[in-house]
Amino acid sequence: KQEVTQIPAALSVPEGENLVLNCSFTDSAIYNLQWFRQDPGKGLTSLLLIQSSQREQTSGRLNASLDKSSGRSTLYIAASQPGDSATYLCAVRQDQGGKLIFGQGTELSVKP
Amino acid sequence: SQTIHQWPATLVQPVGSPLSLECTVEGTSNPNLYWYRQAAGRGLQLLFYSVGIGQISSEVPQNLSASRPQDRQFILSSKKLLLSDSGFYLCAWSSGAYEQYFGPGTRLTVT
Numbered sequence: 001k002q003e004v005t006q007i008p009a010a011l012s013v014p015e016g017e018n019l020v021l022n023c024s025f026t027d028s029a030i031y032n033l034q035w036f037r038q039d040p041g042k043g044l045t046s047l048l049l050i051q052s053s054q055r056e057q058t059s060g061r062l063n064a065s066l067d068k069s070s071g072r073s074t075l076y077i078a079a080s081q082p083g084d085s086a087t088y089l090c091a092v093r094q095d096q097g098g099k100l101i102f103g104q105g106t107e108l109s110v111k112p
Numbered sequence: 113s114q115t116i117h118q119w120p121a122t123l124v125q126p127v128g129s130p131l132s133l134e135c136t137v138e139g140t141s142n143p144n145l146y147w148y149r150q151a152a153g154r155g156l157q158l159l160f161y162s163v164g165i166g167q168i169s170s171e172v173p174q175n176l177s178a179s180r181p182q183d184r185q186f187i188l189s190s191k192k193l194l195l196s197d198s199g200f201y202l203c204a205w206s207s208g209a210y211e212q213y214f215g216p217g218t219r220l221t222v223t
Binding site for chain 1: 118144146155156158161163171200202204206208209210211212213214215216217219
């Protein structure tokens with residue numbers, strides 16, 4: 001059974017710092033991996049999707065990497081801003097049915 | 113562009129009452145549709161998913177049910193709510209196995 005773990009559960013950094021969020025999964029046979037952002041009381045916003053054949057994806061200040069063999073993904077946020085404060089979730093998809101298995105999330109706080 | 117709607121945004125219901133949450137998607141056809149629940153401290157749990165009209169798969173046994181009466185409409189229902197049904201309900205869609213997009217959610221409180 002696939003399990004997704006995100007470490008740390010919470011992170012507080014000063015504005016301007018570069019940071020890395022970690023996601024690990026137990027079964028490397030994934031179809032793709034998706035990173036989301038969730039603001040309090042809101043739905044999820046998709047940030048990046050990495051296909052199983054890809055090593056990384058970039059969008060603006062965000063860069064996500066994927067190492068299937070070791071069961072790991074990282075989300076790198078450059079030059080963090082207070083507006084980046086949110087909970088970040090990673091989720092893996094194991095088949096074409098599209099079901100996502102989520103980690104518990106990392107709650108990020110960027111202090112001005 | 114595609115958009116996904118959910119209503120109501122918030123709902124307070126007594127134990128034993130019925131439930132109906134609605135989700136609609138615009139700007140795409142034949143989407144895969146999903147219902148998730150996010151309970152406090154328990155992460156996101158997939159409840160149901162559908163790859164077509166009338167095709168529903170249940171992931172977790174419970175007193176909830178789902179229906180897809182139209183291509184872009186997904187409904188979550190219950191005949192009798194339990195206290196444990198409280199949570200944040202999220203609908204999502206995807207085009208096949210590609211990126212999944214989420215709606216704004218419904219906050220359900222069962223009293």
